[in-house]
Amino acid sequence: MLKFLSRPAVKLVERYLPDPYVFVLLLTLVAAAAAIGVERQTPLSVLxxxxxxFWNLLTFSMQMLLVLVTGFMLASSPPVRRLLAKLASQADNAAKAIVLVSVVSLAASWINWGFGLVVGALFAKELARQVRVDxxxxxxxxxxxxxxxxxGLAGSIPLVIATEGHFASDRIGVIPTTETIxxxxxxxxxxxxxxVVPLVNRWMLPDESESVFVERHMLDDATPRRQLPMxxxxxxxxxVALSWLVGIPGLVFLLDHFLLRGGGLNLNIVNFLFLFLALVLHRTPRQLLDSLYEAVKGGAGIVIQFPFYAGIMAIMVESGLAETLSxxxxxxxxxxxxxxxxxxxxGVLNLFVPSGGGQWAVQAPVMLPAAEALGASVPKIAMAVAWGDAWTNLLQPFWALPVLAIAGLKAKDxxxxxxxxxxxxxxIIALGLTFL
Incomplete structure (x- = not known):
């Protein structure tokens, strides 16, 4: 049944979903029109x-670009390539490949979202090299x-409300992760x-006559010919010594961060981990640079689109439109x-404000008083907002950009x-939040 249902969904999206850049331009116009029509803002104010x-996400944009680049460099190192190939060899047919990549992506994303995006995409490419699959x-x-x-462990909303002195602490105090995550x-x-997610993906597997395959040589990254240094x-x-003299201290810093100081995973630490592992595993600066040049080719979408999303978020928040919607x-x-x-x-707001932390800052002043007035569970309301933010990422191409860049596909695919x-x-999520 799911195979049957997925056909019209795939055809619908392939026909009508524009490139993510066009999508963000349309969202910009929709947000501006809504701010003028619903919130009675003047066109000049919205402008x-x-x-x-427009530039409020510059730091985050650079972090996301580094997620793509450092993750690609790490995965293209010879030891990681061998590891991914060995793991991918466990799947000897298309169905097993779909289930395996789903499970690996779920596990990696539960640990850290940036880690999950890169690992899932790179592992999928390795599976495509070994298995004939859509x-x-x-x-x-x-x-x-x-x-x-x-x-999961890196959920921004549950981690924010578990932190001393967060912006809503005077209203709800500090809520430990035992009550949320x-x-x-x-x-x-x-x-x-x-x-459910791996099974649904498996059941959507098209017949071979309807599948889209890629040849292995199209998945291999360009490797420059090596010449003896002159x-x-x-x-x-x-x-090798130069790379290791810098790379190994970087890994020692991470051991200190995790073991002695009790630090956790965040986006900067993930990028630091990817970069210095890549530095050591590539062995020489030249090999790392060759991988870098290949990696940056896919970063164009992140560079051009994230500032537009920052502008949309500003319209939604400053005009009061996000608060009205909530x-x-x-x-x-x-x-x-x-x-x-x-x-x-x-989920609806996430289409316009695709940022967990930013979304909580907008919705908390509305949701928390409502929870108190109605006698609802504050931890559950916080997690409901968190799950809504994660849910519609399946429709919002903002977060898919690193995955698409690594895979060489478009959002409509x-x-x-x-x-x-x-x-x-x-x-599933709605039932869990309502009845559990």
Whole structure:
């Protein structure tokens, strides 16, 4: 049945979903029109919100670009290539490949979202080198594991409210992760998704006559021909000692961070880990640079699109449109249904504000007073917003950009399959938040 249902979804998306850059331009116009029409903002005010906020994601944009580049460099190192190849050899047919990449992506995304995006995509490429499988569904399966990130160890909302002095601490205090990430209802949702997401991906596998395959040589990264170093500078570029003298201290810093200082994973630490592992495993600066030149080719979408999303977020927040949207859902809720409506409102808002932390800053002032007034569970409301933010990432191409860049595909190639997952996972998460 899912194979049958996925066909029209894939065709619909392939026909009507524009390139993510066009998508963000359309979202910009929709957000601006809504701010003018609904919030009665003047066109000049909206223009100022947009322009003033356009560069607010520069730090995050660089972090995301580094997720792509450092992850690619690490995965292209000879030892990691061998490891991925060995793991991929466990799948000897298309069905096993789809299930395996789904599970690996889910596990990696639950640990850290940046880690999951890169690992899932790179592992999918390695599977495609060894197994004849629909490449679109394989990459969609790698991306679908991202659904669990906000219910995992790096979930920004549960980590924010577990931090002393967070912006809403005077209202709700500090809520430990035992009541959010490691609560029974959240772990149950994660466990069900770990079962359902791989199965749904497997059941969407098209017949061979309808599948889209890629040849192995199209997946291999360009490797420059090696020449013996002649000049002193070339000896430095091919020096293993130079790479290790810098790379090994970087890894020692990470050991200190995790073991002695008790630090955790965040985006900067993930990028630091990827970079210095790549530095050591590539052995020479020249090999690392060759990998870097190949990696940066896929970063164009991140560079051009993230500033537009920053502008959209500014319009939504500064005009009051995000708050109005949240209040509209809250107004029809009671204590039992508030988690559900928080989840739905967060899912809708995520299309325009694709940032977990930014979204919580917008929705918390609306959701928290509503939870207190209705007697609803504050930890569950927070996790409902977190799950809503993660859920519609299956439809929002913003987070798929690193995956698509690594895979060499366009959003329309995978989003049809993700649309089916959106419906099924939405039902599971909504039921879990409502009844558990």
């Amino acid at each position: 100022r919100y947009w322009g003033d906020g 490449y679109r569904l394989l990459i969609a399966s790698a991306y679908s594991g991202f659904i669990v990130w906000h219910g 490691f609560s029974l209802f959240n772990l149950a949702i994660v466990a069900v998704l770990f079962i 000049r002193p500078a070339e000896h430095l570029e091919n020096s 209040e509209g859902f809250v107004s029809i809720a009671d204590a039992d249904s508030l988690p559900f409506w928080s989840f739905i409102s967060a 995978i989003m049809g399959f993700c649309l089916v997952q959106l419906v099924i996972t939405g039902v």
